[in-house]
Amino acid sequence: MKTRRMIMVAAMIVFTLFIAGQVMAEPITINWWHSMKGPRGQVVDTMIKAFNDSQSDYVVVGSYKGDYDETVNAGVAAYRAKKQPHILQSFEVGTQTMMLSGAIYPVYKLMKEQGYDINWKGYLQPVLSYYMNANGDLMSMPFNSSTPVMYYNVDLFKKAGIPMLDKETPVTWDELGEIGTKLIKSGVSGGLTCGWQSWTQVENYSAMHNIPFASKANGYEGLDCELLINNPKVVAHIAMLKEWMKDGRFFYGGQKFQGPTAEFLAQNAAIYIDSISAIAKLQKSAKDFKWDVAPMPVESWMKNPQNSIIGGASLWVFNGHNKKDYKGVAAFLKHLSRQDMQIYWHKETGYFPITLAAYEQLKKDGYYREFPYQEVGIKQLTRREPTTVSRGLRLGYFIQIRNIINEELELVWNDTKTAQEALDSAVKRSNQQLREFEKIYK
Amino acid sequence: MIKRSLFSSKTLPYLLILPQIVVTLTFFYWPAAQGLMQSVMRSDPFGQHSTFIWFANFTALFKDPLYLKSIATTVFFSVCVTVSSISIGLFIATMANRALKAKAVVRTALIWPYAVAPAISGILWLFLLHPSYGIVALGIKRWFGVDWNPVLRGSDAMVMIIMASAWKEISYNFVFFIAGLQAIPKSLIEAAAIDGASPFRRFWTITVPLLSPTLFFVTVMNIIYAFFDTFGVVHVMTQGGPGGATNTLVYKVYQDGFIGLNMGGSAAQSVVLMTLIIVITVIQFKYVEQKVQYTG
Numbered sequence: 001m002k003t004r005r006m007i008m009v010a011a012m013i014v015f016t017l018f019i020a021g022q023v024m025a026e027p028i029t030i031n032w033w034h035s036m037k038g039p040r041g042q043v044v045d046t047m048i049k050a051f052n053d054s055q056s057d058y059v060v061v062g063s064y065k066g067d068y069d070e071t072v073n074a075g076v077a078a079y080r081a082k083k084q085p086h087i088l089q090s091f092e093v094g095t096q097t098m099m100l101s102g103a104i105y106p107v108y109k110l111m112k113e114q115g116y117d118i119n120w121k122g123y124l125q126p127v128l129s130y131y132m133n134a135n136g137d138l139m140s141m142p143f144n145s146s147t148p149v150m151y152y153n154v155d156l157f158k159k160a161g162i163p164m165l166d167k168e169t170p171v172t173w174d175e176l177g178e179i180g181t182k183l184i185k186s187g188v189s190g191g192l193t194c195g196w197q198s199w200t201q202v203e204n205y206s207a208m209h210n211i212p213f214a215s216k217a218n219g220y221e222g223l224d225c226e227l228l229i230n231n232p233k234v235v236a237h238i239a240m241l242k243e244w245m246k247d248g249r250f251f252y253g254g255q256k257f258q259g260p261t262a263e264f265l266a267q268n269a270a271i272y273i274d275s276i277s278a279i280a281k282l283q284k285s286a287k288d289f290k291w292d293v294a295p296m297p298v299e300s301w302m303k304n305p306q307n308s309i310i311g312g313a314s315l316w317v318f319n320g321h322n323k324k325d326y327k328g329v330a331a332f333l334k335h336l337s338r339q340d341m342q343i344y345w346h347k348e349t350g351y352f353p354i355t356l357a358a359y360e361q362l363k364k365d366g367y368y369r370e371f372p373y374q375e376v377g378i379k380q381l382t383r384r385e386p387t388t389v390s391r392g393l394r395l396g397y398f399i400q401i402r403n404i405i406n407e408e409l410e411l412v413w414n415d416t417k418t419a420q421e422a423l424d425s426a427v428k429r430s431n432q433q434l435r436e437f438e439k440i441y442k
Numbered sequence: 443m444i445k446r447s448l449f450s451s452k453t454l455p456y457l458l459i460l461p462q463i464v465v466t467l468t469f470f471y472w473p474a475a476q477g478l479m480q481s482v483m484r485s486d487p488f489g490q491h492s493t494f495i496w497f498a499n500f501t502a503l504f505k506d507p508l509y510l511k512s513i514a515t516t517v518f519f520s521v522c523v524t525v526s527s528i529s530i531g532l533f534i535a536t537m538a539n540r541a542l543k544a545k546a547v548v549r550t551a552l553i554w555p556y557a558v559a560p561a562i563s564g565i566l567w568l569f570l571l572h573p574s575y576g577i578v579a580l581g582i583k584r585w586f587g588v589d590w591n592p593v594l595r596g597s598d599a600m601v602m603i604i605m606a607s608a609w610k611e612i613s614y615n616f617v618f619f620i621a622g623l624q625a626i627p628k629s630l631i632e633a634a635a636i637d638g639a640s641p642f643r644r645f646w647t648i649t650v651p652l653l654s655p656t657l658f659f660v661t662v663m664n665i666i667y668a669f670f671d672t673f674g675v676v677h678v679m680t681q682g683g684p685g686g687a688t689n690t691l692v693y694k695v696y697q698d699g700f701i702g703l704n705m706g707g708s709a710a711q712s713v714v715l716m717t718l719i720i721v722i723t724v725i726q727f728k729y730v731e732q733k734v735q736y737t738g
Contacts, residue, residue, distance in 0.1 A: 069701045076703065097703060102490040193547045253574060254593045255683060262574035400702040410685035414594050429508075436704070440486050440493075 005089040030060045030328045031085035033078075035071045036144070037064050039280065043348045045106075047408040051335045060329035068094075068313060069399070075318070081101050084413065086329050087145060091313045092130060093368050093398040094238040096219070098316050099139050100125040100396075100441055101224050105326070107333065108138040114330035122356050123337075126307045130392035131314050134375050139181065140314040141333050146275040147308045147352045150297065151282065154290035156270040160186035165294035167376050172300040176271070179247030183270045191249035192225055194273035195257035198405040200296070201273075201309055202229055205237055205388040207309045219394035223438040227401070227430045230423040233299075238295065238419035242412055252413040255406050275311055276377035279350040293373035295380045306390040312351060352378055395439030401430040475718065480709035487703040499710035508686065509694070509711075516690040519604060520668035527608040527664060528657070531615025536645065538616070539623045549620065556613035561674030567606035568679050592680065596687025599680045603688050606679060607672045614667075615660050622656035623649065662726050670719065691715060 036044045041064055050058045065071040068091035090098050096106060096203040111118050120128060120138060127142045152165060158305035160182045165171055171179070180191035194200050206213045211233055216225035242249035257274055264272035265285055272278075273296065282291055298305040315336075317329055335341065342358035345351060347367070353359050358379065362368065368375040387394075395401055408422040408429075417425070481499055485492035503509050538548050555563070570578040573591045582588045592598040626649060634644045650657075662698065673692050676682060682689035682697060689697070701710025 072703070073700050080489050094703075097487060101486065101488045103488045109646055211521065252594050255681070259574045259593055261571070262572075266574070268574075397702060397704065400698070403697065403702070405527060407683065407686045410594070414596065414684065416685065436484075436707075440484055 014053045016297060027059045028325055028328055029264065030058050030325060030332060031064045032060055032087040033065045033071055033074060033085045034062055034089040035064065035066065035068050040349050043345060049233065051332055057330065059134045059380050060332055071157055079318060086318060086321055086325060088316045089313050090316050092311055093402060095131060096394050096396050096398060099133065103318055105319045106137060106139045107141045107317060110317055110326060110330055114327055116330055116334055122410065123354055124352060124356065124382060126386050126391065127310055127352060127354055129386050130310050142312055142318045142354050143315045144349065145310045145312040145354065146277045146351055147310050147381045148204050148273055148296055149276050149377050150294045151272040151274065151278065151291055152272045152294060153267060154292050156183060156267065164292065167294060167372055168379055170295040170298045170305060172429060174300055175242065176297045177249065180244060184248050186392065188270045189248065190251045190263065190269045191244065192271040192273065193251055193253040193260045193269040195260040196274065197255065201237065201241065202405055203393060204296065204308045206234060207307065208298055208305045208366060209233065210306045210387055210389050212389050213393055213413065217388040217396065218392065221307060223396060223441060225434060227407060227427045230427045233439050235419050235423055238409065238412060238423065242419055245413065276351050293376045295376055304384065307382065307384050307386050309392055365439055395434065397433040398435050404429045459585045477712050480705055484706045487705060490705035499706045503707065505711050512689050512691055512694050515688065516669065519600065519690055520665055522604045523608045523611065523668040524661060524664040526604065527611035528615055529728045533618050534612065535616050535623055539620060551731050552616050553613050556609050558610060559674060560610060560672060561678050563610045564606050564675040564678030565600065571602050585643065587679060594684055596684055599688050600685055603675055603679055606675045606695055607668060611667055618656050618660050622653045626652045662722065666722060
C-alpha cells in the first residue's frame with residue numbers, strides 16, 4: 001500500500017515537472033547539415049556556438065553529413081521523408097537542381113519576410129551572382145566561396161633563375177610556357193599540374209576570357225541551353241596543355257586535389273593550380289620549400305581579363321517548417337554574415353569574406369600586408385564587374401556534366417582523343433544530359 | 443520412419459515466421475518495389491515533378507554507348523578477379539594443405555584478409571600503388587623505370603582495382619578450397635602415387651575433379667562478389683576513372699543516382715542489376731544446390 005502511494009507521488013512529480021518544462025518555452029532547434037569537417041568543421045562549430053550563446057530563443061545544431069554530394073543526398077532523402085533540416089549546405093554545381101527543386105525557401109524572400117533589410121550591394125558581387133535567379137534575387141546564402149589561383153614553388157623558381165610572379169597582374173599562358181621550359185631545363189621533373197581540371201581549365205578559363213560556356217547566358221536564361229566548350233579558344237587551350245605534356249611542362253595528377261597537391265608538395269610540380277582553399281593545406285604541409293600565390297594565367301590577346309568564377313558551397317533553406325523556426329533561421333544567416341564572423345572565417349579557412357565591409361576591415365587591419373597571398377584570389381575575383389558570361393554557370397545535371405568533361409579531358413591526356421574530338425564529344429554528351437534535365441521540369 | 447512433431451495450432455507457424463517476413467518485406471521487397479516504380483518515372487531528386495514514361499529509361503540505357511562500355515568493363519573485371527583469385531586461392535590452399543609445421547598459424551594468417559572491408563582494402567592498396575604517394579608505385583617507378591600511372595592510364599587503373607579486389611577474395615576461396623581438399627580421401631592420392639603418378643598429375647586427375655563442386659560454388663560466389671561487392675574498392679581507388687575505364691555497373695548506379703541525382707536512369711540500372719542477380723541465383727540453385735553433391 002505504502003509503495004503504491006510512493007509511486008503515485010513520484011509519478012505526479014514527474015508529470016508536473018514535464019508540464020512545467022513545456023510551459024517554460026524550450027528554445028527552438030534549428031538544424032544545419034553541412035560538409036565541413038576537420039579544421040573547417042571546428043570553425044563552423046565556433047560560429048554556431050557564438051550564435052547560440054548570443055541569444056536564448058534558438059539553438060542551432062550543426063551536423064556533418066559527409067562530402068558535398070553526400071550532404072545533398074542526405075538533404076534529398078530527408079526532404080522526401082519530410083524530415084528535412086532547416087539549412088542545407090550544397091555545392092555550387094548543385095545550384096540549378098536546388099533552385100528548381102520546389103523544396104526551398106529563397107533567401108532573399110526569407111530575409112525580407114522576417115524583417116531584415118539587407119543591403120545586398122554590400123556583398124561580393126561575383127559571389128552573389130552565382131546564386132541569383134534570372135531576376136537578380138538571391139536564392140541561397142553564399143557560405144564558403146573560393147576561386148582558383150596559381151601556386152608556385154619559390155625555391156625551384158629561384159634555382160631556375162625565374163623572377164617571382166606578380167600578385168595582381170597575371171602572367172600570360174605563353175610566358176608560363178617559357179617559365180615551364182626554364183624549369184624543366186633546371187632539372188625540375190614537372191612544370192604545371194592542376195586540381196579540378198574542369199573547374200580550373202574549362203569553366204574558369206572561359207569566364208576569365210569572357211567565352212560563353214553554354215548558350216542562354218550560361219544557362220541563366222533558360223533550360224534549353226547547350227554547351228559551347230568546343231569553341232576554338234578552349235580547344236586551343238586544351239591542345240596547348242596536351243602539347244606541354246610532351247616535355248613535362250604540364251602533367252596530369254588526378255581529377256580532384258589529392259594527387260596534384262601531393263605532386264606539388266613532393267616538388268614534382270613547380271606550379272600548381274587549385275582553389276584558394278588549398279592555402280590552409282599548404283601552410284600546414286609544405287615544410288621544406290617556400291611557395292607563393294599568383295593569379296591564374298591569361299592569354300596574351302585578353303588585355304582586360306574578366307573575373308574568375310567561384311567554387312564552394314552555399315546555404316539553402318528548406319521550406320515546410322514552422323514560421324517561428326524561420327525567424328531563427330534568418331537570425332542565424334544574418335549572424336553568419338556579421339563582420340567579425342566573416343573575418344574569422346576568412347582568416348581560419350582562406351574562403352572569401354562575403355561582405356565588402358569585412359574585406360575593407362581586413363585591409364585596414366593590415367592583414368593582407370602580413371599575408372599578401374591571401375588577397376590574390378579576392379583581387380582576381382573582383383577585378384572587373386562580372387558580365388553575363390563571367391558571372392557563373394547555371395546548368396542542370398551539372399555534376400554529370402563535370403564528370404563528362406573530366407572523363408573526356410582524361411582521354412586527351414592519355415592520347416586516346418585529340419582536344420577537338422574530346423570537347424566535341426563532351427558537348428554532345430552534356431547536351432543529352434541537359435535535354436533530359438529540361439524534360440523533368442517541362 | 444521419420445518422427446514428426448506436429449503443432450495443432452494453425453496460426454502459430456505463421457506467427458513464428460512473422461518477424462522474418464516483416465524484415466524481408468521492409469528491407470528487401472519494399473525498396474525493390476520503390477526501385478521498380480522509380481525506373482519507369484522521370485522525376486526530379488526531390489520528388490516534386492514525376493511523369494510516368496513507360497520504359498524510356500531502359501531504352502535510353504541500352505542505347506547509351508557508355509552503358510554498354512560499362513557492361514564490357516564489368517565483365518572483363520569480373521572474369522579477371524574470379525580467375526586470379528580462384529587460381530591463387532587454389533594454389534595457396536594446395537600448398538597450405540601440405541604444410542607440416544605451423545599448419546594452424548599459416549591457415550589463420552591466410553584467412554585474415556577476408557575480414558577486411560572492400561573500402562579498407564582499397565585504401566591499403568592505394569597507399570601502395572598511387573602514383574603520387576604510393577610506396578610500391580614510387581619504388582617501381584624509380585628502380586625499375588616502369589611508367590606506372592593509374593591516374594592517367596585506364597589499363598593501369600584496371601590492374602590496380604583487380605589486384606585490390608582479388609586479394610580479398612583469395613582468402614575466401616582459400617577457406618573453401620582447404621575444406622574441399624581435406625574432404626578428399628588420402629587413400630586415393632596415395633594409391634595414385636604408388637602407381638607412379640607425378641604430383642601434378644595427381645592434382646589434375648584426382649584433386650581437381652573431386653574439388654569441382656567447390657570450384658563451381660566458389661566461381662559463382664566470386665562472380666557475384668566482383669559484380670556487386672567491389673563498389674568500395676572502385677570508389678576509394680579510381681572513382682570509375684580515368685576516362686571511365688573502371689566504371690563498373692554498380693559504380694555507375696551510384697554515380698548517376700547519388701552523385702548525379704538522375705533518379706530514373708539509375709533506378710533503371712538497378713533493375714537491370716536486380717534481374718541479373720536473380721538469374722545468377724536461379725542458376726546457382728538449379729545447378730549447385732541440386733546436381734552437385736558435397737561429398738568426397
